[in-house]
Amino acid sequence: MQPDSPTLSRRSLLRGAAAVLGGLVIGIELPARRARADEPQASGAAVNAFVHVPAQGPVSLIMPAVEMGQGVYTSQAMCMAEELEIGLDQVQAIAAPPDREHYGHPIFYVQATGGSTTTMAWTEPLRKAGATARAMLVAAAAEAWNVPASELTTEQGVITHRPSGRTVRYGEVADRAAALPPPANVSLKSPDQFRLIGTRAKRIDTPDKVTGKTVYGIDVMRPGMKFAALMASPVLGGKVEHVDQGPALKVAGVRQVVVLDDMVAVVGDNTWAAEQGLRALDIAWAAGPNATLNQAQLWADTEKASEGPGVTVRKEGDAAGKLKSGTVVEATYELPFLAHTSMETQNCTVHVHDGGCEIWVGTQVPGFAQAGAAQVLGIPPEKVTVHNHLIGGGFGGRLEAAPIVTATRIAQKVDGPVKVIWSREQDIRQDMFRPLYHNRLKARVENGRITAWQHRVTGPSILARWLPPAFKDGIDSDAIDGAAEPPYALGDMLVEYIRHENVVPFSFWRGVGPNSTVFSVESFLDRIARQSNTDPLTLRRGMLEKNPRGLAVLNAAVAKAGWDKPVAGSPFGSRTGRGLSLMHAFGSLLACVAEVTVTDHGDVRVTKVVVAADVGRVINPDTVIAQIQGGVVFGIAAVLHNRITFAGGEVEQSNFNDYRLLRINEMPTIEVELLSSQEASGGIGEPGTVIVQPAVANAVYAATGVQLTRMPLDASLLAKSV
Template sequence: MPRDPEVLEPGTLSRRAVLRGGAAVLGGLFIGIELPAGRARADELQAAGAALNAFVHIPVQGRVSLIMPAVEMGQGVYTSQAMCMAEELDVGLDQIEAIHAPADREHYGHPIFYVQATGGSTTTMAWTEPLRKAGATARAMLVAAAAAEWNVPASDLVTTRGVITHPGSGRSLRYGDVTDRAAQMVPPADVPLKSPEQFQLIGTRARRIDTPDKVVGKTVYGIDVRLPGMKFAALTASPVLGGKVSHVDEAPALAMPGVRQVVVLEDIVAVVADNTWIAEQGLRALDITWSPGANATLDQAQLWADTEKASTGPGVTVRKEGDATGKFTAGTPIEATYELPFLAHTSLETQNCTVHVHDGVCEIWVGTQVPGYAQAGAAQVLGLPPEKVTVHNHLIGGGFGGRLEAAPIVTATRIAQKVAGPVKVIWSREQDIRQDMFRPLYHNRLKARVENGRVTAWHHRVTGPSILARWLPPAFKDGIDSDAIDGAAEPPYALGDMLVEYVRHENGVPFSFWRGVGPNSTVFSVESFLDLIAHRTAADPVALRRVLLGKNPRARAVLDAAAAKAGWGTPLAASPFGARRGRGVALMHAFGSLLACVAEVAVTDGGDVRVNRVVVATDVGRVINPDTVVAQVQGGVVFGIATVLHNRITFAGGRVEQTNFNDYRLLRINEMPTIEVELLASTEKSGGIGEPGTVVVQPAVANAVFAATGVQLTRMPLDASLIARSV
């Protein structure tokens, strides 16, 4: 029964009741939801018990602590990582606590990146084996401790759900009973892992371990952190990219009740107050004069033109097989260019960071994909050794690559330096978009020679900036950004003589990784170009791809599965949205996974596009949790459709023109298509799945529009006016 006395009768609900505990009204029935006290706490779970290795801590009593090297931001890796460790440790998911790994590259550095980071759809492929080994090693140590206590061979013992049993005598011990003794042992080398037929968890549809706390509002994201005496800061940067502060009249803000301080930095102005609302109002009251600097004339048309010009200049050879250039001298090749705009990350949880600088140390509460970079960045600002900076990492309310940068943590630390006590810095949605580090603008130039239904020469030139040259310099080798050309250098198709080139072009706009990273650009271009070839040669798009996949049976199987499930070649059902209808197909091999996608669209005479149905077939290697794979494909598809239909970041006078979700569109509920996902069984090594759905759906939708209208998308997003003129 509801406790609030202000709820007077069924079907009525006071504002105070909602604020106190949350509520729902269904028909005439009032359902009160009691949220747990202290929801927004700063303390996160800490590892308990003896450490058997960097990933497994076992207490004498209570749940096993499993340390998660990859960060959970909605993609389900806490569950998949826990499944890998728990599988070999022989405990249930209900017996474990998932703990954030601290900033510690030595123990939690990424096996592929070396630095401590979560991204690139690499968590499963990078961490599955190390985490299984960690669980198996811990189990072996516990069994050895029990065997020593009973003076029996370790091979005689069995383990189930955290209990060690000696079947011959019926004796048993809990893991906690021998954990202290086990922790004193030297970890054994080369512990055997389970064979697939022995799996109890891996490959099953496991419920996500982070869901229960989210359902009741117990989960603490970075934006939820509360500390005693904490203040709140709102900030603004120059509306012109890279501008500096010229003058600030602080008086109007400081006169407002609850405003405590105005912090003025070279490039940032922040208002510190008793809560975020007051801080935002204080920020609006400030009279700030900005010096716009060199970017005051930055214009989107010029950015496109400069990139186009750069694409014709000298590049670096990424791959050369045969003599593609020579083959183009005979006959007329098919040519096209494809351009992808800047994009923002727009995660549900805007950038935020809580920092407390005191007594020669710094504490940070944040959700970040790069805790090590966050620690190092804050330490550099403060002139402290990194070990004096503690990063309390939290679950993230959406990352999409936007939290692979330490810049927001550095900014918050610069502000906190000027504030006595802890301060939480929160970016408004407008600042989150306008001051983002954007998905780069890319240009792809392709040329092909086609003979007798086969591609005999292929030239792909990718032009854009290098993220890796800044973010991970050792990975930028010989002038090649391996991310920027991913999907171009190793296409799944047989394309004859090949020449793939990369042209590095920096344009002064801050940029970062974005969900799908390099393959967003390259796969979109390759798959769109193949449909153009099919159109020019009067070939069926699926049939053309099947010919080019003759020596790649794994990719061909994925393509065939998607085409069959989508009913490729059968008539499309009528759509109330638009008379022009089309199917489009796309295939990708990236992130260690293979996906094929078929999209069905309807197009109005006015040029509006509705995606009605999306079918995706996947071969992601060995699957850890099927439900996670399906969910990630679905989420990626939604993300990708919004990109191809709506989204771009543009500049005018050095300013980002988009401000919020009214002009930077997410896919809305009335635009949601039916999404069907088919998982192909595979024993190959596990690949990634967080980003592929976003990558593969974009060319599939564009190709479906091409099929429906005869207009090919060459610069994203879709231009409704061009499609309308095609009627």
């Protein structure tokens, strides 16, 4: 892309990647190669890579995206079952094995679940897989009865020949169907024919979760299995200097101490024994070059980098020239490192034996897991079997294979299968964190309108490491998503990206780039509104004249929230405020209104959140609403409480006492309105987290006159002087 290219964002990357890579993915000629243990396995004839039809019982649908609480098992099943003409009660969900040829992501190419892309990426391929399977099953029945396929109808897994009254279940012709060549083209239903898509469907994974039947990675039990607890260097990049194993080996149930260059693991008969043995160890660490690393220096280095040269992401007109005169508003916004803190801590069970390796884990990247373990062991990837499980929360943290690599390094020293479990403290301190970001914005304001806009985003590049082909011309399309294509008309524009790396390990985190860019843009707009004595809503509406979808979402949110009415009083404090935000990222448009109360001591309580969303065509409305609600809770914790900081090279936070999540008594009322849309489906796993953070910050700004420029909120800045 040339420096003056008009736009580059996650959405433009997705469109381009889908066009280039889409044909690589919809390979439905061959069956899946492996199924996972300890959970349902595919059975019956493999009509294609996604659909296995047994003689009796439910159809096995091989799910290309991983279920981690976001509801994609149900939405994926709805897409396939819609065209296959079966009910959700006739579906058995099976996780796809590592197999990029058949289950590689249509956008990322690699086999991964993330970026709020499952629905936008897999809806059409899965509908085609269902329609193809149905066509082959109908063809098999027509061949068996020697009648035209056009005379056959299907419903609930039964094929009917109405002229003769004959019927046959899918399972009775599945073997014959699997032997037929797949049709080159199949017709998909029109929206007016949908039975499942767009309906409020109950999640197919809920019953097993409620009854405790679901096996997460942390639940796996294998014959003869041992348990390992680990401790890595508390100083980033430190090494093991000396270990006295004696005290640990005296603990009942401890069987072995595994010493690696950068960590120590204690192996025992159960997790308790392993943890007690780990606590008994006397470990001396060599801190290494990061022993002086501290948070103040990390902030300072990033701020200094933000003043240097950057890569032009978008250039329209002469923003730099216009910003040299007139009324110019300027501000910077900084977002800290954040941990993932999923309910299920990192864990992995590994058995190295007979020249191969088996892995039981919940991962968003089964192919990366397979390759990472193979590299550790020096064996071909096909000798590594990955049994993937449902995940107890991912949030981007399981888009990395590092924990699987660590577990494999330990397991190759252990005889038999071993389950490695990270304690909550190790899960937080040894995480790969959301990057630290810096945003510098300038705007020229004339007669209440913005006529020039500059936005500089500074931070590391996840894509340069995780998906190098997506990092082009020095631009990380994720880092600048939300900055490159804001929903507003902002006059002359200049958007720049400055890649600044530091030694802290970083990864995707629910929202990643838009967390930083949308927060900064929406906070900055409220600052401009205040300084120009303009209502924040009026300012935004004036810039949405050419964006009817964005305006409709904004209007829906403020109408539902009662923007023009006073904020209701609260028992938590006398200062109340209402804040607004709008975003267009992940292929979806959302607007949010948040109401807060601020106590005299500076504590903030979010009392109400209203979100309006246009996510394009909706597969399951209940899932969309639940994802927005969950994202809102996640985002409130981030804006009010969360941060990871370093001192002496060590992470200062260790558990929920100092890395605080939202508590049940702090839950606000959350109202969600979905706007009807026939546009292509967008993503929803991350937008709820992104959109609520600036709305809350803007509400605090309205209540106190203090704007948050570095997350999280600092209560001392909001406290009333006594």
